[in-house]
């Protein structure tokens with residue numbers, strides 16, 4: 001019996017004593033230890049009645065059991081659904097209602113609220129920041145072997161929610177083949193091997209930290225220094241004995257802001273990868289000047305996994321995201337028709353990496369995924385004569401702050417619902433640490449609602465990183481002759 005992802009990522013290492021994970025407290029786990037923990041957690045899921053295709057929703061801190069639970073979900077044939085720990089209870093309620101999970105893993109403080117939302121057949125398990133809770137406790141008592149549930153390449157392995165320009169989050173359905181094919185391409189291209197040691201400081205509820213970082217490490221049998229959160233002191237301490245770092249641009253601007261980052265410190269490193277948001281050319285250049293390393297920038301999306309990468313051997317050009325990954329086609333189009341080299345168009349992508357559609361949203365899927373298999377990314381780009389892609393803008397109204405995607409529409413909907421608010425426009429402005437940050441311009445009805453009162457009503461509804469840093473009360477929003485709000489005017493008139 002086969003299980004596409006489990007057989008490729010976990011089973012081959014089941015008897016390996018080689019170190020896999022090193023945790024913040026200094027504990028190390030071999031690949032064999034990890035496989036045993038995955039099996040124990042798989043028993044917990046199985047005993048909760050999880051069957052192939054059932055969703056396992058996880059809002060938990062970045063811990064050994066959280067990443068082992070990903071493996072356990074794969075081993076039981078379930079669909080892993082990780083969520084940002086910053087999401088509020090009202091955001092969490094939406095995901096539970098939409099995905100209908102069989103198991104929810106959350107902090108004990110959310111348990112009662114989660115229970116009030118879930119269907120009766122859902123099992124709720126807890127996991128707190130110290131690794132304590134019913135999930136771990138139950139797992140400790142289980143057998144360290146589990147009979148893997150068969151799953152094929154087309155079966156779903158994960159459901160990752162991504163907000164949309166219409167305001168409602170959409171669950172991107174990712175199959176075993178989507179994830180494995182991308183991990184294989186990246187591992188080959190970046191020459192990841194059992195000799196590598198990756199500094200892992202990204203969250204594991206998004207594509208970058210979960211799939212790009214963990215799937216490639218598992219596939220290659222590489223070591224992972226698994227950090228609970230981004231911590232500049234820890235990263236500086238780990239650089240001398242590591243070989244790879246994967247980060248969002250904020251990682252690199254923060255490292256550059258630290259005088260301890262020197263050529264000597266990174267003498268053992270062989271690869272720095274950046275993605276999830278645009279890396280400024282000046283960051284790329286400053287990093288090379290300081291360390292001698294040219295950061296390798298790649299481009300991806302939740303729906304498509306990784307799409308392009310700068311070459312490992314060859315020119316890593318600042319301000320470009322490189323070439324289509326092997327097995328992935330990238331076109332730059334005008335309404336689906338490829339434009340000439342050097343012309344701006346919509347980036348579209350096709351390949352085994354492209355998702356299966358949005359969970360229970362066939363009309364949204366049809367809008368973004370063409371019958372030909374090409375996915376319309378919403379990013380605007382240019383392709384050079386030799387196929388190198390540069391991203392030049394976004395057609396979608398999206399703010400990327402520290403690598404987190406923030407859709408203005410979602411925030412505008414919450415602000416517009418407040419009594420006394422007529423309308424609002426949420427937009428991004430440049431920010432030195434996060435790349436972009438969020439501001440809101442608000443028009444009131446005939447009332448004297450204050451900016452503070454608006455902030456107080458937004459806060460419980462949306463995760464902290466989405467909160468506008470400032471609310472500007474204004475008489476009217478700037479509009480063009482078609483009546484469309486001109487966010488470029490708002491961006492030009494305001495700074496963080």
Ligand code: MLC
Nearest residue numbers: 203206207208230250276300301302401402403404464465
């Ligand atoms: C934290 N805060 C943010 C923020 N991160 N605000 C805006 N944008 C962000 N990204 C706020 C917190 O709410 C808090 O607010 C304060 O900053 C400090 O929180 P923190 O947790 O201590 O922050 P820090 O550890 O410094 O986090 C910054 C960060 C983190 C850059 C390390 O945001 C991060 O890990 N980003 C990576 C996101 C990621 O993995 N993206 C990949 C998506 S996949 P206050 O006010 O309470 O103090 C994808 C596809 C692809 O895009 O191509 O990869």
Ligand code: AMP
Nearest residue numbers: 162275276277278298299300301302405
């Ligand atoms: P997400 O929906 O969280 O998966 O974010 C995907 C979006 O992040 C893409 O559509 C791009 O807009 C953006 N993105 C990812 N990588 C890069 C990059 N290297 N440069 C610019 N934008 C990027």
